[in-house]
Amino acid sequence: MENTTAEKRKVVFSGIQPSGNITLGNYMGALRNFTSFENADCLYCMADLHTLTVRQNPADLRKRTASLAAIYIACGLDPDENIIYCQSHVPAHAELAWVLNCYTYMGELSRMTQFKDKSQKHADNINAGLFTYPVLMASDILLYQTNIVPVGVDQKQHVEICRDIAQRFNGIYGDVFQIPEPYIPKATAKIMSLTEPTKKMSKSDPEDTFIAVLDKPEDIRRKLKRAVTDSDGEIRFDPENKPGVSNLLTILSVLKKETMEETVASLQGLGYGALKEAVTEAVIGELAPIQARYNEIIADKDGLNAILKRNAEKAQYLAQKTLRKVYKKVGLYQG
Numbered sequence: 554m555e556n557t558t559a560e561k562r563k564v565v566f567s568g569i570q571p572s573g574n575i576t577l578g579n580y581m582g583a584l585r586n587f588t589s590f591e592n593a594d595c596l597y598c599m600a601d602l603h604t605l606t607v608r609q610n611p612a613d614l615r616k617r618t619a620s621l622a623a624i625y626i627a628c629g630l631d632p633d634e635n636i637i638y639c640q641s642h643v644p645a646h647a648e649l650a651w652v653l654n655c656y657t658y659m660g661e662l663s664r665m666t667q668f669k670d671k672s673q674k675h676a677d678n679i680n681a682g683l684f685t686y687p688v689l690m691a692s693d694i695l696l697y698q699t700n701i702v703p704v705g706v707d708q709k710q711h712v713e714i715c716r717d718i719a720q721r722f723n724g725i726y727g728d729v730f731q732i733p734e735p736y737i738p739k740a741t742a743k744i745m746s747l748t749e750p751t752k753k754m755s756k757s758d759p760e761d762t763f764i765a766v767l768d769k770p771e772d773i774r775r776k777l778k779r780a781v782t783d784s785d786g787e788i789r790f791d792p793e794n795k796p797g798v799s800n801l802l803t804i805l806s807v808l809k810k811e812t813m814e815e816t817v818a819s820l821q822g823l824g825y826g827a828l829k830e831a832v833t834e835a836v837i838g839e840l841a842p843i844q845a846r847y848n849e850i851i852a853d854k855d856g857l858n859a860i861l862k863r864n865a866e867k868a869q870y871l872a873q874k875t876l877r878k879v880y881k882k883v884g885l886y887q888g
């Protein structure tokens with residue numbers, strides 16, 4: 554059949570920072586959705602350059618980057634079908650970021666809530682990279698002519714500024730960049746901390762606030778046992794008034810692939826102990842096969858490195874096409 558009318562394949566791009574233990578929030582809000590795009594060209598990077606905006610221990614960073622690559626694959630991303638690579642292995646990211654820095658205003662960057670939060674948290678190290686972080690993220694996305702960016706809701710503002718930068722650039726130079734759309738499924742947009750359920754679960758917070766994808770079953774059990782609930786004893790989905798219980802219900806219903814009504818109904822007449830037990834079983838059941846695959850992948854470092862090298866070459870090839878176009882448009886001499 555003629556292919557001329559066939560729709561162009563969509564491009565999906567996302568990234569995760571190897572800045573801590575990958576959490577159940579990262580898994581449910583992002584990773585788990587990465588495998589859901591069919592008939593699309595998908596790229597997923599380990600955003601290692603972004604991690605430098607906060608001081609890192611170099612040896613830990615190296616280890617966590619390889620570990621995140623293995624987690625991507627263990628979660629079901631076939632590295633022959635998806636381009637899984639390390640951001641710093643593709644120089645075009647940093648190169649485009651420089652150009653886009655010159656098309657981004659100080660005012661719009663200073664409105665970013667993540668910048669405000671992180672400058673408070675790291676008051677002794679408010680560096681220029683922390684400020685221009687969203688420009689590097691915009692470059693990640695725009696280099697590949699991305700259509701869809703699957704993220705949690707905390708990254709929505711960054712996708713929005715990316716769209717603004719792309720539209721501004723296109724307004725001056727013509728259609729250089731595809732304008733991307735965020736993809737944020739509502740149920741998993743923001744998984745909450747186990748100990749402070751009005752706050753996002755975050756890999757940069759203390760260990761007992763989150764479940765890590767690589768946590769042992771006994772750690773998962775212990776952390777969930779201690780998860781904060783409330784004192785009224787009723788199992789009901791009400792994020793505003795019952796954030797702890799509602800967070801546990803969200804985790805359970807999503808992992809069991811049930812509607813919230815089904816999950817709540819299945820627990821009627823039971824107490825929080827039963828709810829926590831059900832969540833524990835669901836989380837362990839979800840993560841056990843991922844951890845088994847992870848252990849195999851990480852044991853073969855040479856194999857993993859070969860995958861990352863091959864995929865970085867593929868990414869660089871695609872990225873270079875956009876970068877060349879940008880350099881030409883802005884007037885950098887091409888010879």
Ligand code: TYM
Nearest residue numbers: 567568569570578579582583600704705708742743744754
């Ligand atoms: P990062 O590393 O903080 O988080 C990775 C992904 O996980 C999502 N997420 C959550 N979703 C639901 N509930 C939570 N508690 C939760 N915590 C984290 C995040 O929204 C994100 O989707 N700047 C990005 C990394 C990045 C990127 C990109 C993302 C770099 N370049 C280009 C998309 C496109 C970040 O720090 O994510």
